Amino acid sequence: MTCHFSFISHRIAQPGGIKSPWRRRRKPALGPKEWRSLFTPEGKFYDGGVKLLKRVRNGGVEPSIRAEVWPFLLGVYSLNSSEAEREAIKAHNRKGYLLLRKHCLRKNNKESVDDHITSEEENPCVISEQEMQDKTGKAIPENQADESLCSSSSRDEDESEKSDVTDVEASRDDVASVDQSSVEDEEESMPLPKYSNTGGNIETETKLSKDARPVKSARTVEDFETWQRIIRLDAVRANNEWVSYSPSQAAVTREKAIESASAVCLKDYEHLEAHRIHHASRLVAILEAYATYDPEIGYCQGMSDLLAPLLAVLEEDDEAFWCFAGFMRKARHNFRLDEVGIRRQLNMVSKIIKTKDFHLYRHLEMLEAADCFFVYRMVVVMFRRELTFEQTLSLWEAMWADQAARRAGITRSSWRKLQLGAPPTDDLLLYAIAASVLEKRKLIIESYSSMDEIIRDCNSMAGQLDIWKLLDDAHDLVVTVQDRIE
Template sequence: MSRAAGSSSGAALAVGAALGLGAAAAAALAVALLSGQKGNKAQPLTKEAWKEAHDEGGRIVDFAGILEQIRMGGCHPDVREEVWPYLLRLVSPSSTAEQRSTLKADLARRYSDLLQRCQDLETSLDSAVVRTGSSVAVAENAGVGRSVPAHLAQFAEAQRIIVLDAIRTDLLQPDAASESSHRTNGAMNGLVPSADRRGGGPWLGRVAEETLMNATHLSPASRKAAARLIHLLSAYAVHDPETGYCQGMSDLAAPFLTIFEDDSMAFWCFERLLQRTSKNFRHDETGMREQLRGLARVLEQADPVVFHHLRQIGAGECFFAYRMVIVQLRRELPMAQAVTLWEILWADEYWQRLGSWTPPSLSWPSSGSWGSFDKNLSSLGGREDYQAAGSAPELLLFFIAAVALRQRRRLIDDCRDQDDTLRLFNSLRVDLWGSLRTARGLQRSLAAQYQPSSSVY
């Protein structure tokens, strides 16, 4: 170790000791915080490097090397549309170009089937409303009439929330070339009313049509983007009715529609992301509590002083990080940086588990009616347990811990109750690369000694 490095580490450890940290925790914190102060971000995966990684048949030759580059520097925007299906395990790195073409056709067919099921459900809902005299357009929280079948009421309520969230979601404005590639003819600035479709375009429900038509604050491009988002989220609610649609999903879905021109690929990549994060959307919130407990353990072991302070002010359950966990830092980072973080997290997790994945099956379950898909028999090869019980947390939780520890002084000096921590973290603008370096320092220092059974409350 150089004299300068040794001096810096010694000073950091001295500070840690003065603040009341144990030797191990002080060392971990010193390593992590010093890691966040130095070094430049790595270079992203480029179009040239991605092209060179394939053999003549289209297989990736050194996928571990590709993952290593992405987990350190992310991807150049030019390659995301091609790379993300691999990172999300929708496509196998050993697949040929011909196999991927077959898979893509199947994915498009399945997505079209899901939108057709949405249209069939809306038709059934309209018939049920007419038959029973129930009203769909009732008070905002009242749902539909009790005499309407439960699965149709569920569909109607999901549609209402999806449409409201879609017109409020911040989507990147497509450039002229992108906009022209999605341009269609018809009313509503390119959105064709369902009465005029007759099989000639994707379903867009009555509620969505009326809402978009009246959303005069939206530009034509924004209306098209909102319609695509409604398609995607409605299809997911039908595909996975056990989870359905939950608020926050629109924030996760929007980036896929800015990156993928092909809506079916955007949908199935989003579906793979939801396989990783669906536990966060459980109605009983057990998944979120598990995540927040994991974060609390990291903070407790990395910086007992900060964590003790959080417990003293009633913030030991880390609810200040709720939004960061559920939408994966989507609100705390600009979209361009958020998607870079996502691909780094995906590549890191994949790199850690190389050799343990089975490519998705091309044998699809039957369509059937609402609810016929078994959540545990996903049409893309089955859901995966992305984190074994009792294992060290994934990089995301270390990243969020790093964000918190980089606010160490403000947490201790300025936060006197849980509301103060919520205000602090709701107004943060996160330093992506500095926080990532700190997170990796924490991961290296704490992963080996992580104690999942430690009591943090």
């Protein structure tokens, strides 16, 4: 018994140790019954979503309801919205996504626009505006449009987009069951969605030095063509780790998969199974749309790693796109060409380690690794390569819950009053990365003599991490060091 308590005391007193060797028991994931109990008859959260965020960060979400929960975590829906408001937003977002896809198809000069639009309408991944009106029974008023979707600087470009879209719509055959002219009039009044840095919980330009800010210039057709080539290469090479999480998509027929590929002009896929063709086609459609939506970022390798897990959960392309756009409000800084966002995050990981374990930090300095470049990949693709598929989703859900709390204005003081443990932070991922390094302090100090050795270790830790222990350690770091580094 004495020996046992001696071991515990040693663990607690260890310079790099984090709190206690005993971890709290993980609470059950949020399930369908509890999820439904959170809403009023009007479809609003009883408590503004506080219980939802607490449950998600402590236990995650059951797979069967992830598609319903994620739009709240990613800011597609406000935590204060009613069911009727969400239906209006959903219909409006679907139209915005279709506009982006039409814009992408017009840029593709290999086949006629009308053929592509017809093919895409037949693609089960995309719901047409006609189908949307059949389901909703009404058009969405123009004044309900999300003004943040379009920046004033792109107004001239948007006017030309409206004209082009109207011309394309006019060339279609009329659908007898609905007055098509009303659809065209509404679409004509809707600008092409554009990324805006207003609203949401994003890293603002004020955090970046003036010298580091990119010079904003209009992207050319050549830029988009380059992005298209890289997107297609990455899409065809995407793995099928997601298959067991989406049986319906895994069971897609080859005929349907080829239709999906044709709709986005995907080629060189003959060697792939049907479900991988279908998945690659969805990656292409959404990543091209995002490059159009946020041309300052466009597309960089690694973005497909962030999108793929969302596609496994969200079966409708328009819903997956807007969730991805919400995810990218924070993640987009990982893909800036000047890497200023990455440098800020690596610097923060370094500060966390230095504050928590100065002895380890000094050893990293000796190895010329104090800049924490060895966790570069973890930062860029948010632990996607180091965790299993399910672990990735659990980490991201906890991270999104913190960011949603910040967007909702749940402050540090109110979080403590609610006895919810560590306060929410925009940078939970960075605390988790620092925790994973601190966990290896003994190995790093005693066995590694170069940064290359640490990089190899970090790149080979896939499947070796306990995600809930890692999150506990990350939250402990938020409590103990956040005030000292920010």
